[in-house]
Amino acid sequence: MSQLDYTIHQPARLQIMSALCQLLEGERVDFTYLKDHLGLTDGNLGAHLSTLEARDYIAVDKEFVARRPKTFVAVTPAGRQAFAEHVAALQLLLAPK
Amino acid sequence: MNITQEDAQRALQDIEASRLAMRGAIRSHRGHLFLWLWGLVWIVMSALFWADAHRFQYAATAVGVAGIIASFAIGMFQNRQIRSRIDKRFVTVCAVLLGFGYLVWPIFFGGLSSYKAGFGYSTLLWMQLYIVAGIWFDNYLLWVGLAVSALVVAGFLLVPGLFWALTILCGAVLVGSGFYVRYFWR
Numbered sequence: 001m002s003q004l005d006y007t008i009h010q011p012a013r014l015q016i017m018s019a020l021c022q023l024l025e026g027e028r029v030d031f032t033y034l035k036d037h038l039g040l041t042d043g044n045l046g047a048h049l050s051t052l053e054a055r056d057y058i059a060v061d062k063e064f065v066a067r068r069p070k071t072f073v074a075v076t077p078a079g080r081q082a083f084a085e086h087v088a089a090l091q092l093l094l095a096p097k
Numbered sequence: 098m099n100i101t102q103e104d105a106q107r108a109l110q111d112i113e114a115s116r117l118a119m120r121g122a123i124r125s126h127r128g129h130l131f132l133w134l135w136g137l138v139w140i141v142m143s144a145l146f147w148a149d150a151h152r153f154q155y156a157a158t159a160v161g162v163a164g165i166i167a168s169f170a171i172g173m174f175q176n177r178q179i180r181s182r183i184d185k186r187f188v189t190v191c192a193v194l195l196g197f198g199y200l201v202w203p204i205f206f207g208g209l210s211s212y213k214a215g216f217g218y219s220t221l222l223w224m225q226l227y228i229v230a231g232i233w234f235d236n237y238l239l240w241v242g243l244a245v246s247a248l249v250v251a252g253f254l255l256v257p258g259l260f261w262a263l264t265i266l267c268g269a270v271l272v273g274s275g276f277y278v279r280y281f282w283r
Contacts, residue, residue, distance in 0.1 A: 004100060009100065009108065014108055014111055014112055014115070015111060015112075015115040018111075018115035018116045018119070019116070020119075022116060022119040023123065023179070024181070026181055026184075027180065027182075028180050028182075029178065029179050030179070033178040033179070037122060065176075070177075072180055087109070087112060090100075090105040090109050091109065093100065093105040094102055094105050094109070
């Protein structure tokens with residue numbers, strides 16, 4: 001049975017999870033690229049990512065590229081499943097009874 | 098926390114908008130630039146060999162080298178935004194295939210006798226990588242590899258008079274695949 005996930009349901013986090021779930025398995029997106037794509041600020045995106053990471057929905061990797069720190073974000077299998085279940089639960093809410 | 102039907106409707110609309118926007122952004126990272134680049138490189142190299150293989154062999158090599166440099170530039174730019182994890186086993190398979198193809202065969206078995214044979218052989222070697230990649234990652238590269246290999250073999254064995262024309266067509270297959278990847282493939 002699909003369940004609503006109130007961690008994901010926050011509007012910005014919905015957008016983040018929706019965007020990340022479009023990546024193929026093993027792909028990661030750059031923090032700045034994601035921030036620009038979603039139109040969020042550094043702090044805002046960082047806070048939402050921390051919330052999602054705490055639930056193991058996303059993985060955040062930091063590494064140095066050309067001596068500069070870069071942060072890459074990927075969705076985890078648990079995150080994909082939770083997001084899919086949340087979407088299914090939303091659709092169920094709209095289904096005619 | 099209660100979620101009303103209006104909330105659910107709005108959330109699903111937001112999800113769809115974000116999904117479409119990200120999918121559009123991702124499409125620009127799916128390899129079509131490499132297919133376009135190498136399709137064009139291939140067409141130019143084939144045309145040069147067709148015109149006068151002996152005279153233009155260095156020019157054709159220079160075009161290939163330019164393609165390699167451009168590939169690195171594209172790869173570096175794309176890696177800054179969306180990065181795939183490198184599959185070390187796949188990279189090893191590619192290295193073994195290329196090592197065998199470009200070192201073992203030419204050095205220990207005498208290599209190839211003509212520009213046609215050399216170009217056809219090199220094409221088939223790279224297409225083996227496409228086929229392996231297509232099987233490994235379960236994607237369109239399998240069909241690109243098979244189609245191009247079939248054209249090259251047909252040109253070499255069945256209609257040698259059309260060999261260079263068919264290799265140019267191989268380049269066009271890559272360019273066409275690039276359009277497919279860019280506009281239709283997930």
